Amino acid sequence: MIEKVIHAIAEPRRREILNLVRDKELTSSAIASHFEISAPAISQHLKVLEESGVVVVRRAGTKRYYSIRREGFSEIKQYIDRFWDDSLLLLKEAAEEEERRKNESNE
């Protein structure tokens, strides 16, 4: 699913939508009112966000309330951390560099 999540959050307008629904659920039209673009365009964005798992819908009558789904970010978080969080690897590299300098001075 990480493929879909990255694709979903790569689009600037979709990230704005995520910011809007981060704290409170909003209807499709309430979201659309924050933008210049048409309601169908928003609807299409919401579909992408929902199918990637980063938002959920609650239906009530003719309205649909969108809100964030935090677990949807779990995989991408892990992915990013593989690159960022690697303090162990940094130490490993330092050790290797140390090793290299030793070897050089012996040659």
Add this chain to the structure above:
Amino acid sequence: MIEKVIHAIAEPRRREILNLVRDKELTSSAIASHFEISAPAISQHLKVLEESGVVVVRRAGTKRYYSIRREGFSEIKQYIDRFWDDSLLLLKEAAEEEERRKNESNE
């Protein structure tokens, strides 16, 4: 810069490149040898990755060694954490839900 980083890592082949240079630096051609696509295509990907700040180049003669630049992920990590890491907000939501149930039983 988050805009550029997200765009950079959104592309599947660029993520594969990141995996390759995650642990050790590699030349452009060494990277290209892992793929079916042409060397210029790889070069273009590397440019995007570099300009977004997630990789760095070290030039040595005619060769260019690419390696990961971990700090490049700092902003995107923070961004993701704003959605994921919000355990406080989850508690807040639970409290609100509790509140809602109380109100309902009073009506």
Add this chain to the structure above:
DNA sequence: CACTTAATTAAGTGTCAACTTAATTAATGG
């Protein structure tokens, strides 16, 4: 200096996805 190696930039092509307007679905209220 010509030749080779490593890589990039240039220029052009096809695909995809973010929009548009128009049409459709779905739930509710008189």
Add this chain to the structure above:
DNA sequence: CCATTAATTAAGTTGACACTTAATTAAGTG
């Protein structure tokens, strides 16, 4: 059941971008 409201799906257009091959830059090496 018709009208209204909320939202989506459909169909078509446009621009971006991931490729391609060809040309260019740059750094050694005989």
